[in-house]
Amino acid sequence: MSLSTQLPAAPVTPMPAEVVERQVAPKRPRKPTLLRAxxxxxxxxxxxxxxxxxxxxxxxxxxxxxxxxxxxxxxxxxxxxxxxxxxxFEAYESLFTNPALFNYLRNSIIVSVITAVLSVVVSAYMGYAFSKFRYRGRRALMYFVLASQMFPQALLLVTLYTVFAAYGLLNTYTALVLSFTTFTLPLCVWMLKGFFDTIPDELIEAARVDGASRLRIIHSIVLPLSAPGLVAAGLFAFVRGWNDFIFALTLAGPDKQTLPPGLVNTFIGEASTAWPELMAASIVTSLPVAIAFIALQRYLVGGLTAGAVKG
Known part of the structure; x- marks a missing residue:
């Protein structure tokens, strides 16, 4: 008698179907990615x-x-x-020895910061009213605000000059701030309106059930959640006030002019132009805006794209 006939056959454990399928089924070829294709x-x-x-x-x-x-x-x-x-580096050295440039720099900082703050404050309340309130004439008023962007800004320069001259506001910071804020408000309002649309109404209703007033809801709930949109609107208004040329040249005198017209009056003359100094001043004056964009880039992108997809 052989050994194989004496030993009992070992029980065969059935393999799971998924294991058998995995071992038997041939491997599917990988789908080529976009870069490989x-x-x-x-x-x-x-x-x-x-x-x-x-x-x-x-x-x-x-x-x-x-x-x-x-x-x-x-x-x-x-x-x-x-x-x-x-x-x-003579061109850069001449910048720091010219006191007029520091005066223009101070004017630009004052006008741009006040324009940004005022634009954000006004557009925040307007954008919230357009987004969360329902009243007659709301849609028509929204399109009216947007339609104001269709008119060339230079076309209104004569009218603004006449109005500011009548009220004695020429050659003042007030004239520059009001004119810059007027042209930045429409875009800021629509930008923040789209951001406020993404805030759920249920959150506002819950705060109202807890006894919070409308101002408390705006200041304690809506505005903190809208920080990226506020930063984006403020940065847009700041750049608008920093880069403007024609209004700063027309509405402000030599003492209140900002950097763009100040650089032209300083380095560009009838007979010659100091190109190295002008280029050096352009680079130096562009650094604050570039640094602001780099530092606030994530807030800016989030604020600009918040209203694109309603969540």
């Missing part, structure tokens, strides 16, 4: 487009920097030099 020519064309667009956007900034480091006698050299042969 692209041909090399498409990828090269995409990178070429990115490089061209980036160069188109950054070349003026580099030319500002290169011109600011070029001596005045070599600015108009031919052929133009991509890199300064004899770089110098």
């Amino acid at each position: 692209e041909r090399p020519g498409v990828r090269i064309a995409a990178w070429a487009a990115v490089i061209v667009c980036g160069g188109f956007a950054l070349l003026p900034v580099y030319w500002l920097l290169a011109t600011s480091l070029t001596p005045r006698t070599e600015v108009f050299s031919f052929p133009p030099q991509l890199f300064p042969a004899n770089p110098t």
Whole structure:
């Protein structure tokens, strides 16, 4: 008798169906991703487009920097030099020895900050009223506010000049702040209105059931939740007041002018133009806005896209 006939057969444990299917079923080929499916020519064309667009956007900034480091006698050299042969910081040194530029800088900070604060305060209440209140004429009033953006701002300059002259507001900060706030309010109102639409009405109703007043609801619940939208609106108003040229040149005198018209009056003359100093001043005055955008970038993106999808 053989050994195999003496030992009992071991019980066979059935394998789960999912294990058998996993072992028997052939592996499915991976679906090619977008990058793998692209041909090399498409990828090269995409990178070429990115490089061209980036160069188109950054070349003026580099030319500002290169011109600011070029001596005045070599600015108009031919052929133009991509890199300064004899770089110098004389243009930047002249900025800090010119007291008029500090006066323009102070005016720009005062006007831009007040414009941003006033625009945010007014547009917050208007945007909340458009978003959460229901009354007759609401939609018509909303489109009326938006339609004010259709008129060219320079077209209203003569009217504003006449009104401010009649009330003795020319050559004052008040004229600049009121004019800048007037043109920033429509966009700020619609930006915050879209942000307030994303706040659930149930949250406001719950606060009202707990006995909170309308002002308490706005200040303690709605505005803290709308911080990204408020930052985005304030930054837009700040940049509007910082970069304006025509209103600051017309409505303000030499003592109250901001940086854009101040730089033109300082470095651009009838006979000659101090291009290195002008380029250096342009770079220095652009730094505050660039730093503000970098520091508040996440709030700005969140505020601008909050009203795109209603949650």
